Amino acid sequence: MGKSISDAFEEVMAKVGEIGVQAGEAVKSFAESESTERLARGMKKGTRTAAEGIAKGAKMAAAGIKEGSQIASEAIKTNAAKKKAGREQKRNFTLSNGVKIPAVGYGTYLSTENNGKQTILDAFEAGYRYIDTARFYQNEKEIGEAIKESGISRDEIFICSKVWPTMLGKDRLRESFDASCEDLQTDNLDMYLIHWPKVSQNDEEWITKLQDSWEAMEELYEEGRIKAIGLSNFLPHHIRPLLETARIKPMLDQLELHAGYMQEYALQYLRKERILAQAWSPLGRARVLNDERVRKLAEEYDKTGAQVLLRFLIQRGIPVIPKASSLERMKENLDVFDFSLTSDEISYLSCITETGWSGEHPDLAEWEQ
Ligand SMILES: NC(=O)c1ccc[n+]([C@@H]2O[C@H](COP(=O)([O-])OP(=O)(O)OC[C@H]3O[C@@H](n4cnc5c(N)ncnc54)[C@H](OP(=O)(O)O)[C@@H]3O)[C@@H](O)[C@H]2O)c1
Numbered sequence: 167m168g169k170s171i172s173d174a175f176e177e178v179m180a181k182v183g184e185i186g187v188q189a190g191e192a193v194k195s196f197a198e199s200e201s202t203e204r205l206a207r208g209m210k211k212g213t214r215t216a217a218e219g220i221a222k223g224a225k226m227a228a229a230g231i232k233e234g235s236q237i238a239s240e241a242i243k244t245n246a247a248k249k250k251a252g253r254e255q256k257r258n259f260t261l262s263n264g265v266k267i268p269a270v271g272y273g274t275y276l277s278t279e280n281n282g283k284q285t286i287l288d289a290f291e292a293g294y295r296y297i298d299t300a301r302f303y304q305n306e307k308e309i310g311e312a313i314k315e316s317g318i319s320r321d322e323i324f325i326c327s328k329v330w331p332t333m334l335g336k337d338r339l340r341e342s343f344d345a346s347c348e349d350l351q352t353d354n355l356d357m358y359l360i361h362w363p364k365v366s367q368n369d370e371e372w373i374t375k376l377q378d379s380w381e382a383m384e385e386l387y388e389e390g391r392i393k394a395i396g397l398s399n400f401l402p403h404h405i406r407p408l409l410e411t412a413r414i415k416p417m418l419d420q421l422e423l424h425a426g427y428m429q430e431y432a433l434q435y436l437r438k439e440r441i442l443a444q445a446w447s448p449l450g451r452a453r454v455l456n457d458e459r460v461r462k463l464a465e466e467y468d469k470t471g472a473q474v475l476l477r478f479l480i481q482r483g484i485p486v487i488p489k490a491s492s493l494e495r496m497k498e499n500l501d502v503f504d505f506s507l508t509s510d511e512i513s514y515l516s517c518i519t520e521t522g523w524s525g526e527h528p529d530l531a532e533w534e535q
Contacts, residue, residue, distance in 0.1 A: 271296030426521030450522025
């Protein structure tokens with residue numbers, strides 16, 4: 167901690183006082199050794215010198231204090247700006263190519279079943295500007311209509327869609343991408359992901375199909391049709407063969423991640439490769455919400471279980487895309503920036519026994535051809 171201005175001032179004045187005492191001592195010893203006349207002359211001269219010295223000292227002290235207070239106020243301003251930047255940083259994550267993505271996006275799987283595009287309009291009203299969809303969700307049309315109706319400008323909304331594994335291959339991927347864009351009423355996407363690495367366990371051609379598909383992704387990226395390209399449900403052993411031929415590295419991998427299913431080996435690999443992990447089912451599709459350990463923490467922070475689970479992932483450096491049906495829950499899931507879990511709580515939640523897994527695994531999936 168630096169000195170306060172009043173401490174510094176007190177110190178300067180103490181020094182001035184000390185000098186005064188020294189001057190007095192000098193005059194006293196002079197008086198003891200000199201004649202009265204010489205003493206009077208000496209005192210006159212001494213007083214003038216002392217007065218000049220004090221005036222000069224006071225001027226210097228005033229200038230010092232002014233400069234000091236300027237430095238202090240600059241430091242206060244810089245510190246406040248740093249804190250603000252810290253707060254803003256937590257609301258966005260930056261991909262390896264510099265593209266920023268919100269820490270909390272809106273997941274749309276099965277979200278439009280009951281109320282169609284109104285759910286997406288509600289999500290915008292709640293404050294979401296990131297929409298996660300996929301060709302497979304069959305709701306791109308509703309999302310496109312909602313974006314148009316919302317009146318929010320296209321460049322304020324981050325849209326992510328995904329190509330289904332049955333559409334892998336260079337030409338088919340492009341075809342699927344164009345269809346998504348058409349339904350979403352846009353020429354370009356902010357992010358596009360390969361939804362799953364393979365169609366089935368017996369898909370012997372999966373590596374070739376992936377490498378060809380990635381070439382198409384790279385081309386779309388270079389044409390400016392996609393701002394960020396990535397993967398979903400890719401584990402390290404799916405990414406390694408892709409990287410053998412890739413010219414551009416994937417920027418993100420969307421995985422099932424939540425307390426109770428943290429896939430630490432995959433997370434470690436992604437960090438090493440500078441591929442950002444993003445969490446799907448961050449609430450474990452509500453299966454983890456009622457976990458006693460999560461509820462206890464929620465009570466301590468006066469937050470909800472959902473908020474604790476989302477906050478946990480964000481603090482682990484993982485953006486989230488929860489799905490909720492009501493406006494109230496949508497808002498609740500966005501309201502996760504006013505508290506912080508301790509490192510011990512993060513460690514604890516990272517290590518709870520496996521719970522809430524969806525049962526979907528990229529090497530065991532069987533998607534229809
Ligand atoms: N890449 C992939 O393969 C993949 C796979 C699955 C999902 N995703 C994406 O990830 C998104 C989220 O995953 P998800 O929908 O499976 O699961 P989730 O977000 O973990 O959980 C959604 C469930 O939690 C409930 N919920 C949400 N907020 C709540 C709150 N504040 N309090 C209590 N309950 C709450 C929802 O209920 P209500 O709806 O009734 O409010 C819903 O039942 C999906 O929508 C999709 O965009 C991607």
